[in-house]
Amino acid sequence: MLSTTLAKALNIQTNLEFFSSNLYLQMSSWCMQKGLEGCANFFRQHADEERMHMQKLFDYINETGSYAVLDSINPPQNEFSSVVEIFEITYAHEQMITKEINSLVSIAFEEQDFSTFNFLQWYVAEQHEEEQLFKAVLDKVELIGMEGNGLFFIDQEVAKMHNAAQVSQ
Ligand code: OFO
Numbered sequence: 383m384l385s386t387t388l389a390k391a392l393n394i395q396t397n398l399e400f401f402s403s404n405l406y407l408q409m410s411s412w413c414m415q416k417g418l419e420g421c422a423n424f425f426r427q428h429a430d431e432e433r434m435h436m437q438k439l440f441d442y443i444n445e446t447g448s449y450a451v452l453d454s455i456n457p458p459q460n461e462f463s464s465v466v467e468i469f470e471i472t473y474a475h476e477q478m479i480t481k482e483i484n485s486l487v488s489i490a491f492e493e494q495d496f497s498t499f500n501f502l503q504w505y506v507a508e509q510h511e512e513e514q515l516f517k518a519v520l521d522k523v524e525l526i527g528m529e530g531n532g533l534f535f536i537d538q539e540v541a542k543m544h545n546a547a548q549v550s551q
Pocket of ligand 1: 399402432476479505508512
């Protein structure tokens with residue numbers, strides 16, 4: 383059974399994963415509106431991944447005999463000035479999630495709850511991958527820039543990254 387502190391913290395993280403999923407789904411919608419199909423698919427896939435992160439936490443909480451409790455989810459931002467801004471937001475968002483995961487890990491460690499500590503290692507590794515991926519996309523997007531056909535090439539590059547991620551799954 384989880385401590386009350388840890389159960390509460392894991393429930394908050396579950397909610398945050400829901401929020402991440404909705405944020406990426408919203409971004410996918412924005413990209414679709416702008417005719418950026420590659421970016422739209424990329425975010426759609428990430429929305430699904432975040433939902434899987436949420437589900438994993440939800441199941442873990444219940445498996446320990448604690449109670450997974452859903453809460454209201456803040457609406458995600460839905461207006462963006464450009465695709466560059468979108469990728470800046472995603473990178474900053476993932477960095478914030480990493481901090482939250484790290485703080486969960488340190489609570490589990492302090493409480494000597496090594497089962498939860500072990501469970502959270504999956505998220506630690508996942509955050510490393512996600513930060514790396516979003517940083518790589520952001521670097522590419524900034525490098526290509528918005529001049530001329532920039533938007534077209536950005537969309538193509540992101541589509542390639544999306545396809546590569548699909549293959550490696
Ligand atoms: Fe994008 O990360 Fe979930 O945990």
